[in-house]
Amino acid sequence: MGIGHTQEQNMLKDMVAPFLAENAPVKHMRNLRDADDKIGFSRGLWKQFAELGLTGILIPETEGGLGLGHVEAGIVLEQIGRNLTPSPFLATAVAGAQALKNASAEMRGNWYPKIVSGDAIIGLAIDESSKHRPQAVELIAERMGNGFRLNGSKQFVLHGHIADLLLVSARTSGATDEEAGISLFAIARDTKGIEVQTDRLVDSQISARISFENVELNGDAVIGDIDGGWSPLQRLLNAGRIGAAAEMIGVGGGAMDITFEYLKTRKQFDHFIGEFQALQHRAAHLYGEMEGARAIVLKAQHLLDDDDSRAELFVAAAKAKAGLAANLAVREGVQMHGGVGMTDEFDIGLYMKRDRALAEFFGDINFQANRVALLNGY
Amino acid sequence: MTNLETFRTETRAWLEANCPKEMRSSSNSEQDFCWGGRKWVFTCPAQKQWLEVMAAKGWTVPDWPVAYGGGGLSSEETKILKQEMFKLGCRSPLNSFGIWMLGPALLKFGTEEQKKHYLPQIARGEIRWCQGYSEPGAGSDLVSLQTFGADMGDHWLVNGQKVWTSYADQADWIFCLVRTDKNDKYRGISFLLFDMETKGVTTKPIKLISGSSPFCETFFDDVKVPKHQIVGELNRGWDVAKYLLGHEREMISGGGLGDGLASLGAAHEGVLAQEPILRAQMAMFDIESMTFRAHSEKFLDEWKSGKAHPAYSNLMKYIGTELNKKRHELIMAVGGSDALEWESEASNQGSKPRSWLRTKANSIEGGTSEVMLNVVAKRILEMPGA
Ligand SMILES: Cc1cc2nc3c(=O)[nH]c(=O)nc-3n(C[C@H](O)[C@H](O)[C@H](O)COP(=O)(O)OP(=O)(O)OC[C@H]3O[C@@H](n4cnc5c(N)ncnc54)[C@H](O)[C@@H]3O)c2cc1C
Numbered sequence: 200m201g202i203g204h205t206q207e208q209n210m211l212k213d214m215v216a217p218f219l220a221e222n223a224p225v226k227h228m229r230n231l232r233d234a235d236d237k238i239g240f241s242r243g244l245w246k247q248f249a250e251l252g253l254t255g256i257l258i259p260e261t262e263g264g265l266g267l268g269h270v271e272a273g274i275v276l277e278q279i280g281r282n283l284t285p286s287p288f289l290a291t292a293v294a295g296a297q298a299l300k301n302a303s304a305e306m307r308g309n310w311y312p313k314i315v316s317g318d319a320i321i322g323l324a325i326d327e328s329s330k331h332r333p334q335a336v337e338l339i340a341e342r343m344g345n346g347f348r349l350n351g352s353k354q355f356v357l358h359g360h361i362a363d364l365l366l367v368s369a370r371t372s373g374a375t376d377e378e379a380g381i382s383l384f385a386i387a388r389d390t391k392g393i394e395v396q397t398d399r400l401v402d403s404q405i406s407a408r409i410s411f412e413n414v415e416l417n418g419d420a421v422i423g424d425i426d427g428g429w430s431p432l433q434r435l436l437n438a439g440r441i442g443a444a445a446e447m448i449g450v451g452g453g454a455m456d457i458t459f460e461y462l463k464t465r466k467q468f469d470h471f472i473g474e475f476q477a478l479q480h481r482a483a484h485l486y487g488e489m490e491g492a493r494a495i496v497l498k499a500q501h502l503l504d505d506d507d508s509r510a511e512l513f514v515a516a517a518k519a520k521a522g523l524a525a526n527l528a529v530r531e532g533v534q535m536h537g538g539v540g541m542t543d544e545f546d547i548g549l550y551m552k553r554d555r556a557l558a559e560f561f562g563d564i565n566f567q568a569n570r571v572a573l574l575n576g577y
Numbered sequence: 578m579t580n581l582e583t584f585r586t587e588t589r590a591w592l593e594a595n596c597p598k599e600m601r602s603s604s605n606s607e608q609d610f611c612w613g614g615r616k617w618v619f620t621c622p623a624q625k626q627w628l629e630v631m632a633a634k635g636w637t638v639p640d641w642p643v644a645y646g647g648g649g650l651s652s653e654e655t656k657i658l659k660q661e662m663f664k665l666g667c668r669s670p671l672n673s674f675g676i677w678m679l680g681p682a683l684l685k686f687g688t689e690e691q692k693k694h695y696l697p698q699i700a701r702g703e704i705r706w707c708q709g710y711s712e713p714g715a716g717s718d719l720v721s722l723q724t725f726g727a728d729m730g731d732h733w734l735v736n737g738q739k740v741w742t743s744y745a746d747q748a749d750w751i752f753c754l755v756r757t758d759k760n761d762k763y764r765g766i767s768f769l770l771f772d773m774e775t776k777g778v779t780t781k782p783i784k785l786i787s788g789s790s791p792f793c794e795t796f797f798d799d800v801k802v803p804k805h806q807i808v809g810e811l812n813r814g815w816d817v818a819k820y821l822l823g824h825e826r827e828m829i830s831g832g833g834l835g836d837g838l839a840s841l842g843a844a845h846e847g848v849l850a851q852e853p854i855l856r857a858q859m860a861m862f863d864i865e866s867m868t869f870r871a872h873s874e875k876f877l878d879e880w881k882s883g884k885a886h887p888a889y890s891n892l893m894k895y896i897g898t899e900l901n902k903k904r905h906e907l908i909m910a911v912g913g914s915d916a917l918e919w920e921s922e923a924s925n926q927g928s929k930p931r932s933w934l935r936t937k938a939n940s941i942e943g944g945t946s947e948v949m950l951n952v953v954a955k956r957i958l959e960m961p962g963a
Contacts, residue, residue: 202875203884463961474962479954480947486958487896491868498871516867523864571867572860575840577849 202497204270211271214251215278222247223284225546231285232403238361239405240285248288249317257296257438262307263315264296268504269438273445273496280449283546283553285404287320287358289446294439294561295321298366298383301423301431306385310364322362322388323435324353324409331562333368333436334378334429338411340369347371347421349384349392349414355559359407360397362388366435367411372426383428383435384420391415402552433511439561441503441514444496444521447557451489451525454532454550458482461536478535485524485531492517492524512574519567522558529554584654589661595630597623601666606928607791610672614705615749631670632701638676641684645692646700652881674743675699675706677828679752682821686768686809695770707773708825709739709753709795710818717948719754720762720815724797726755726769733757733769735777735800741942745780745793748773752821755802758812768814770806777801787934788919788927823887825943826894827880832939833869833897835904841866845911855910862907869900888956895949898939905933 204212223244231241248254256272258264265271272293279286296314299307313319325333338351349369359365365386373380386393392414395407423431459482462473472478499513529551533540540547558564600623604610608620611628619625631637634648640655641647650658662669680699683692698704715722724737735755745751750772758765773780777800782790809817835841842849842859849856876893879885908929909916918924919931940946954960 202871203878459958459960463959471961473960476951479958479960479962480950482958482960483892483895483950483953486953487892490892491865491872491896494872494875495868497875513867513871516864519861519864520868568857568860568864571863572842572849572856575843575860575863577840577842577846577856577859 202494202501204274204497208270208274211267212274212278215253215275216281218247218251219278219282219284223282223286225283225549228283228285228403228549237405239358240287244284245287245320246317248286248292249315252315253288254292254317255296255311255315256292258311258315262311264311269293269441269500270497270504272438272442273448273500276442276445277449277452280446280451280553280557281453283402283450283453283549289439289442289560290323290357291319291321293442294323294435295364295366297438298422298431298435299385301383301434302385303419305419306422310385313363319363320358320361322356322359322365322407322409323439324356324359324365324367325432325436326355327351327353329354331559331566332376333432333562334381335376336368336370336381337375338367338369340371340382340384340416342371343415345418347384347416347418349386349411349416352408352410354406354408356407356409357404357560359388359409360395360405364388365393365409366422368428368432371428378429380426381428381432382425383422383431384416385422386414386416386420400556402549402556404556436561437503437511437514440518440567441496441499443557443560444492444514444518445500447521447525447554448489448493448496450550450554450557451492451521451528454525454528454547454554455485455489457547457550458528458532458535465537472535481531481535485527488524488527492520495520512571515567515570515574518562519564519571522564522567525554526558526564581653581657585657585661588658589665591634592661592665592667596662596665596667597627599623600627600668600670603666604668607672610669611702612672612705612744612747613675613702614673614747615703616747617702617705627668628670628702635700637671637702638680638696638700641680641696641700645684646697671702673699673702673705674708674748675704678708678821678825679706681824682752682768682817683808685820686817690805691808704749705744705747707742707745707748707751707795709742709745709751711741712738713740717945719818720766722754722756722766724753724755725759726757726767726802728757729801731804733767733802733804735769735771735797735802737797739795739797741783741792742780742795743792743942745773745795746782751778751795752808754814754818757814761812763815764812766814766818767811768808768817769802770808771800771802775800775802785935786937787931789931789935822944823890826949827890829939829943830873830890830893830897832936833866833893833900834873835866835901839863839867841904841907848911848913852911855907859907859911862903865900866904869896872896886957888952891944891949891952892957894943895940895946895953898936899946901939902936905936909933 252265255264256267260266340347340349365388367384367386368381371382392412394410398406400406465472496517499517502510502513532547536547539545611624636648639648639650639658643649712722726733726735753769754766755769756765757767777798779796780793782793784790840863842863912929916929919927
């Protein structure tokens with residue numbers, strides 16, 4: 200089998216692409232931003248996602264979802280990226296839903312239906328410092344009888360201020376920086392002792408810093424094994440990383456298309472600027488970078504869907520490569536637009552902002568490159 | 578089992594039984610591969626045996642039709658054969674410009690008679706071909722070539738000079754671009770085939786910075802080429818030449834895949850532990866290398882099924898060759914002073930620095946990186962301008 204898209208996958212794209220282009224183009228994102236919207240995305244649009252079944256894209260059919268894989272989720276995310284659509288899709292329907300696959304039947308029965316219907320939003324409370332270091336968990340979960348008491352804080356929790364469910368990594372044993380001894384908790388955000396402070400990010404998304412003060416939980420709030428949270432956390436992170444990579448393919452691809460269009464319409468020195476070889480070569484190079492990034496993202500999605508042992512390595516490489524290519528696309532984009540590239544009125548700068556946030560989400564290029572080295576044994 | 582699974586099992590068993598042990602070790606130089614032809618001297622009996630058993634099955638050119646000496650395999654089967662050869666470490670039984678370049682062009686543009694005559698000779702490694710495109714005044718601007726073929730009724734009389742003709746001194750035949758109409762730049766070139774032993778053909782080797790002399794200046798002095806040795810129509814050789822270049826570029830881009838190992842860094846763990854910046858560069862390279870593999874896999878699927886943009890091999894050639902140059906820069910960096918040894922038993926007679934220098938040609942031969950970018954910008958991205 201090849202690594203291209205199948206006919207069904209092309210059909211999914213043919214549905215999602217016009218849907219988002221119509222209902223949530225860049226203008227949609229601008230409108231939310233300019234109205235200083237406090238939610239960070241459109242609840243109405245999220246309900247439409249639910250009606251199309253997309254909220255349950257990764258959830259098994261037997262549990263009410265579409266039962267599709269990362270290749271399909273990536274198709275949706277690429278279109279989200281292309282349109283800069285603010286959406287809880289990545290955190291809720293991809294990374295969150297994937298992590299819950301390790302949860303008890305009861306917990307899944309509790310949350311999957313609400314995710315599918317578009318009534319539950321998930322916040323991923325993983326990072327504790329400004330750089331992604333998922334094993335560096337200091338938030339403590341002490342045993343208390345049958346349950347736990349949590350103290351500590353998290354940051355960079357997208358949609359954290361309105362999330363219904365928080366997935367929280369906490370230390371139940373071991374030392375900071377150890378993979379063993381981490382447990383993954385599912386916590387309703389309205390639980391007593393949780394405090395949320397919201398921040399608007401460079402790309403207008405709303406993120407949260409969350410503090411946990413003597414938050415008391417039952418033992419059944421744990422996803423997977425106590426002290427063995429690293430495994431469901433990896434599942435969450437791999438889904439998040441490849442999802443963010445797919446979204447960056449959309450962001451980079453969108454920025455590239457706008458820029459190539461500009462090269463074909465803007466005239467200077469009596470020529471279209473796209474006639475200048477200096478720009479043609481950079482455009483062709485950029486195109487090659489984006490094409491390569493698209494291929495490795497697709498490859499990693501397939502490996503992840505096939506449960507292949509190389510999936511983790513390819514996910515890391517794909518997140519890094521998508522980051523490199525999309526970053527090149529937005530930088531070249533602004534530069535090749537000249538002065539107008541610096542204006543808020545032109546969309547290209549918005550692509551640059553979105554790319555910066557996605558680059559950081561679930562670990563930046565340097566983090567992923569280091570993982571590639573470690574996984575390759577050096 | 579599906580047919581493809583059966584094919585895989587049978588192929589592996591056949592390779593295990595038929596590929597000589599000596600042909601399963603890693604190769605150190607171009608001579609480790611058989612290039613065929615009348616002048617070829619086999620480096621060992623195993624090399625000869627491997628060529629013969631593979632040619633008998635048509636597997637030197639697995640996806641060519643059986644009638645022309647091929648294996649008649651589908652693209653899936655060909656892929657499986659390559660995968661199994663890779664897994665067992667089998668060397669390619671035959672490398673040649675006939676397989677990579679002329680063959681595909683003949684399959685598309687040749688007459689039935691030409692296909693029946695030339696293709697089996699290529700498949701069996703009997704005739705070695707060289708490529709007569711470039712001239713002193715026509716490199717990137719190939720279409721300005723001047724070698725002229727005067728119409729003499731039943732033959733052309735060819736006069737002129739080619740340059741950078743790889744292996745011209747070892748080749749038996751040449752596929753050659755010759756001007757047959759001086760008044761039309763593009764539609765005045767014909768694609769001719771002729772024997773390098775024809776009277777009036779002489780070659781003069783050129784030495785490369787890597788120390789070897791794989792290519793030549795080639796001179797034509799009143800060379801008679803019979804009229805039936807033209808491929809495609811008179812004055813339409815440029816179409817054949819371009820089609821062939823597409824295959825050449827696809828082939829050269831394959832160099833970017835390296836020796837097939839997933840990670841360059843993995844092989845140098847010890848040095849990298851002491852060299853944090855080099856380790857970081859290596860990790861970035863591994864990412865590019867994995868990317869190129871995935872990209873090639875996707876491209877080949879699309880290329881074989883006819884979905885790829887016809888100019889896409891130019892992009893792959895650009896990326897693959899730049900990547901290969903980068904790989905060899907890193908091999909030199911990680912090798913340190915050991916990798917400087919040029920004539921030394923310990924360092925395999927300088928195979929590292931020689932390979933490093935050789936790869937610099939990758940982004941020149943078959944069309945330079947700059948020309949590839951021009952083509953991508955104009956034909957794929959449809960940038961404005963001439
Ligand atoms: C190892 C090796 C093997 C070869 N084998 C063969 C062979 O078997 N048969 C054969 O026919 N030829 C062969 N060649 C020749 C090869 O195809 C030419 O070298 C190549 O096409 C470049 O031509 P040139 O050397 O004349 O360089 P030039 O065309 O003079 O280029 C010089 C520089 O100018 C740049 N340049 C030229 N035009 C443009 C432009 N329009 N825009 C931007 N930059 C430009 C080039 O990219 C290059 O950097 C071989 C070359 C090498 C190195």
